[in-house]
Amino acid sequence: MLLEVDHVAKRYRKRDGGEVPAVRDVSFTLESGRILAFLGPNGAGKTTTIKMIAGLVRMDGGDVRIEGRSIKGSGRVAIGRLGAVLEGSRNLYWRLTPLENIEYFAGIRGVPRARARERGMRLLRLCGLEGKAGETVQHLSRGMQQLVAICSALVHEPRILLLDEPTLGLDLDAADRIQAQVARLAREEGVGIVLTTHQMDVAEHLSDEVVLLREGAVVLHGLTQEVTRRLGGDSYRFELEREPGQEQLARLTGRGALFDSPRSFRLLLREPRDFYAVLRDIEPIGVLGAGRDTADLATVFRHYVGNGADGEVQP
Numbered sequence: 001m002l003l004e005v006d007h008v009a010k011r012y013r014k015r016d017g018g019e020v021p022a023v024r025d026v027s028f029t030l031e032s033g034r035i036l037a038f039l040g041p042n043g044a045g046k047t048t049t050i051k052m053i054a055g056l057v058r059m060d061g062g063d064v065r066i067e068g069r070s071i072k073g074s075g076r077v078a079i080g081r082l083g084a085v086l087e088g089s090r091n092l093y094w095r096l097t098p099l100e101n102i103e104y105f106a107g108i109r110g111v112p113r114a115r116a117r118e119r120g121m122r123l124l125r126l127c128g129l130e131g132k133a134g135e136t137v138q139h140l141s142r143g144m145q146q147l148v149a150i151c152s153a154l155v156h157e158p159r160i161l162l163l164d165e166p167t168l169g170l171d172l173d174a175a176d177r178i179q180a181q182v183a184r185l186a187r188e189e190g191v192g193i194v195l196t197t198h199q200m201d202v203a204e205h206l207s208d209e210v211v212l213l214r215e216g217a218v219v220l221h222g223l224t225q226e227v228t229r230r231l232g233g234d235s236y237r238f239e240l241e242r243e244p245g246q247e248q249l250a251r252l253t254g255r256g257a258l259f260d261s262p263r264s265f266r267l268l269l270r271e272p273r274d275f276y277a278v279l280r281d282i283e284p285i286g287v288l289g290a291g292r293d294t295a296d297l298a299t300v301f302r303h304y305v306g307n308g309a310d311g312e313v314q315p
């Protein structure tokens with residue numbers, strides 16, 4: 001097995017002496033060439049878990065194994081098999097060019113300079129950045145910077161790539177380029193990829209499997225296609241005659257309705273008889289249509305996470 005995350009846990013100590021149980025109990029495995037979407041609401045513990053896997057945060061419990069070897073103790077060897085681009089942190093040196101950045105990170109990883117240059121040029125070419133090799137990173141767009149960060153994380157040819165919100169704040173075009181590279185790395189180079197994102201369409205498009213975290217624990221783990229299909233049977237679409245008023249809207253979103261236009265929404269029913277309760281809710285507004293629908297990942301997410309921190313969880 002390429003990557004085994006085995007009951008990891010992390011508590012952060014607060015200044016006032018209290019503790020934050022950021023990650024309570026997270027386990028999953030990842031094979032070569034697979035893309036795993038690591039999902040969950042803000043504060044669920046995704047970044048903390050990614051940092052534990054990358055050896056940047058010490059775990060309080062559990063273990064991480066890469067190709068069967070624990071990253072604890074002589075773990076540096078195992079961590080050499082891994083590349084990571086972390087959320088929001090500085091993954092690049094702004095005054096260096098893309099190629100210089102790649103060479104710098106190669107140096108840290110012990111990759112010979114000539115080799116780093118060759119691989120760096122190839123990676124930049126694959127990302128459509130060959131024309132930018134001579135400019136400093138600070139003058140590149142955010143999408144390009146993100147691509148350079150990914151190239152830098154790949155220079156030592158890791159078998160595992162951890163990407164924390166790789167498409168955050170990027171326009172559609174830049175996000176597409178990142179997605180294309182992620183897919184290529186998995187399909188053509190067999191890299192195993194763990195990717196966090198709040199963009200459910202990105203997760204749905206890219207991932208083979210999903211792990212959904214809530215309050216530091218896994219609430220759902222499965223093949224992306226299966227979780228959407230399994231819940232698809234209970235997913236409905238409703239079309240309204242008019243836009244609902246504020247109170248009606250609050251009631252419907254409270255039931256988990258996901259509006260994709262002012263007059264239509266999708267809903268994953270917790271119980272079949274809830275269908276009639278929803279119909280009663282929307283009758284005064286006027287119902288144009290109601291029928292079964294396939295679930296998408298956004299609906300699945302809403303179902304497991306709820307609308308807020310106290311949403312119901314049904315495994």
Ligand SMILES: Nc1ncnc2c1ncn2[C@@H]1O[C@H](COP(=O)(O)OP(=O)(O)OP(=O)(O)O)[C@@H](O)[C@H]1O
Nearest residue numbers: 012013020022040041042043044045046047048049
């Ligand atoms: N260095 C830290 N010190 C103290 N608490 C922290 C630290 N880093 C994270 N936390 C807390 O741990 C919990 C999990 O945070 P984490 O960043 O792992 O969540 P996340 O799932 O990545 O969220 P997001 O989607 O917002 O990126 C949060 O309650 C957060 O406030």
Ligand SMILES: [Mg+2]
Nearest residue numbers: 046047048087
């Ligand atoms: Mg995070």
